[in-house]
Amino acid sequence: MLGVPAPSFPTPASQQRASSSGRNKVPLKPGRSLMDWIRLTKSGKDLTGLRGRLLEVTEKELAKHNRKEDCWMCIRGLVYNVTPYMEYHPGGEEELMKAAGADGTDLFDQVHRWVNYESMLKECLVGKMANKLIPSIKGVFSTPNTCDKSAKAVSPRS
Numbered sequence: 001m002l003g004v005p006a007p008s009f010p011t012p013a014s015q016q017r018a019s020s021s022g023r024n025k026v027p028l029k030p031g032r033s034l035m036d037w038i039r040l041t042k043s044g045k046d047l048t049g050l051r052g053r054l055l056e057v058t059e060k061e062l063a064k065h066n067r068k069e070d071c072w073m074c075i076r077g078l079v080y081n082v083t084p085y086m087e088y089h090p091g092g093e094e095e096l097m098k099a100a101g102a103d104g105t106d107l108f109d110q111v112h113r114w115v116n117y118e119s120m121l122k123e124c125l126v127g128k129m130a131n132k133l134i135p136s137i138k139g140v141f142s143t144p145n146t147c148d149k150s151a152k153a154v155s156p157r158s
Helices: 034-041 059-064 083-088 093-097 105-112 117-124
Strands: 054-058 070-075 078-081 125-135 142-154
Touching: 034 083, 034 117, 054 059, 059 070, 070 083, 070 093, 070 105, 078 117, 083 093, 083 117, 117 125
Parallel strands: 054 125
Antiparallel strands: 054 142, 070 078, 078 125, 125 142
């Protein structure tokens, strides 16, 4: 009417668009959109496979879950079972597999730090990384290592 072009979504410069700047999106199967993922997380289905238990995960335990059919990753000291999310990830399974069985914090921050992963993956929370004391250079102080990984049960979810 006024000769103003209709807005497009997402906008051309949006991070939500596929780009040649290293962020690749893949076509998702029907029924695998973000809204479908949200519906699945609200369904009450056990997405962790732990029946509501939370674990303290060591590096050794985390490393065992490094396959597409059994994939855990650590982000900022929290461990998630991302196996059920594989088919819903806009970057594809291959991108998630880059951090399979490991700490994916740096990779996550490089690609999409702005994503609220805590909300998106809260139903996939396995637990937290076990703290491992690391001696300081002078051997006087110790600091916790948030990405140490073997499993023992901790308090159940509230």
